[in-house]
Amino acid sequence: MNITTTNPNPDQSHAGFSACHRTVAGILWLAAATLIYLISLWLLKHHPDWSPSARVTITLVPLLPGILYLRTLLKSFWQMDELQRRIQIEGFGFALIGTLVVMTAVNIFKAEGIALLNYPQGLGTGGVYMTMFILWSVGVSISTFRYR
């Protein structure tokens, strides 16, 4: 008995493998960026005597894996089909506008002297990233529901 197990669409299988490979690469670059960021923070805190050029270099080192993470994200974006890409763009637009609104609101509160429980000094970089991520998730969910 001759059984052939050829894949009817090898391009799809290859695309699936590439997407999986990119996801793993993205997670690894993000983990590397976080780890290097934490190490650089520790070094900067415990070695205030180091020269300004060394401190600048240490501060900028986490940007390298961060840029590689963004590169992986962009590659994934361009491999998506057109509807998935539209959903991501709508999610990103929602996050961008939403973050601007939240930042403006927090700054108005700050200017008026109303201290917010979690953000007495404004959103800060971490707060902006977190707000953007949450709003991106909400935006993508809304768009996915719209086109379902």
Added chain:
Amino acid sequence: MRNQLRELRATREWSQNVLADKLSVSRQTINAIETEKYDPSLPLAFKIARLFKIPIEEIFSDK
């Protein structure tokens, strides 16, 4: 924009997954086009027309 994609797919007895594979898009995209929630790009519309071997205006209309 109206389209005949569901009817054309039914004549070939293809599932949404099969059509999605043939067009290299996701099943969600096929469903969104069929339910007219999403208008495909011009390259995808041409790809659909080539796949079914009929003119593009016989699949998509603005009425």
